[in-house]
Amino acid sequence: MMTRPESIAAITISAGVAAGAWFYAALYPTSQIFGRVVIAGDDPNEVALTYDDGPNPSATPVLLDLLAKHDVRATFFLIGESVRKQPALARAIAAAGHCFGNHTMTHPWLSYQSAARVRNEIAGANAAIEDVIGARVKLFRPPHGARRPVVLQIASELALTTVNWNIITHDWRVQASEAIVEKVRNGIRRNQASQCGSNLLLHDGGMNQPRMPGVIATETIIADAKATGMRFVTPEVWI
Numbered sequence: 001m002m003t004r005p006e007s008i009a010a011i012t013i014s015a016g017v018a019a020g021a022w023f024y025a026a027l028y029p030t031s032q033i034f035g036r037v038v039i040a041g042d043d044p045n046e047v048a049l050t051y052d053d054g055p056n057p058s059a060t061p062v063l064l065d066l067l068a069k070h071d072v073r074a075t076f077f078l079i080g081e082s083v084r085k086q087p088a089l090a091r092a093i094a095a096a097g098h099c100f101g102n103h104t105m106t107h108p109w110l111s112y113q114s115a116a117r118v119r120n121e122i123a124g125a126n127a128a129i130e131d132v133i134g135a136r137v138k139l140f141r142p143p144h145g146a147r148r149p150v151v152l153q154i155a156s157e158l159a160l161t162t163v164n165w166n167i168i169t170h171d172w173r174v175q176a177s178e179a180i181v182e183k184v185r186n187g188i189r190r191n192q193a194s195q196c197g198s199n200l201l202l203h204d205g206g207m208n209q210p211r212m213p214g215v216i217a218t219e220t221i222i223a224d225a226k227a228t229g230m231r232f233v234t235p236e237v238w239i
């Protein structure tokens with residue numbers, strides 16, 4: 001039997017839709033299709049500052065000073081290998097009272113890794129953080145936000161709550177701190193219009209990447225939030 005052209009078109013479209021749905025579920029930060037991921041609560045005046053990929057000796061100490069100066073508690077999603085390399089800095093994050101979470105051992109795209117590798121990455125980072133900091137890890141953020149059902153299942157088995165974000169500034173690309181601030185303002189405005197809190201993703205860590213624009217932007221982000229009566233929280237309040 002010959003396949004009619006319109007059937008071929010239908011198959012191609014449904015394959016395209018299926019691929020699109022998979023990418024949405026795996027990579028869209030706020031998608032809940034592959035399992036629950038904490039984003040934010042429904043109080044539009046709450047904001048969580050979250051910093052990924054550290055600790056990083058060139059940016060994290062400056063950021064810690066700035067957060068201390070403004071008495072703001074933030075959240076750091078730490079890479080296990082970097083924690084092993086920078087134990088004093090990892091301890092300084094915790095000693096300053098910040099929330100910390102697991103961002104895997106080596107930062108792979110977990111959506112494409114075997115279940116065994118996923119488990120090693122998450123369990124390895126838990127062990128590194130717990131050895132160095134001496135406290136249990138409760139939060140997990142998959143690198144790039146990328147996941148599939150087994151990733152969330154393994155995180156849950158390891159007693160971790162998975163957290164993504166709802167404001168991204170692409171601060172891994174070279175840009176002025178003003179551009180980062182502008183994206184954050186737009187993101188907070190958008191979240192407030194839809195009656196939800198803001199979970200802001202920035203980076204203090206990362207190999208040889210420019211991190212100071214995001215750190216400098218943090219000062220204005222904090223000033224803006226304080227001026228408009230927003231409260232700083234950590235994702236734990238949204239679990």
Ligand SMILES: [Zn+2]
Binds near residue numbers: 053143
């Ligand atoms: Zn990351």
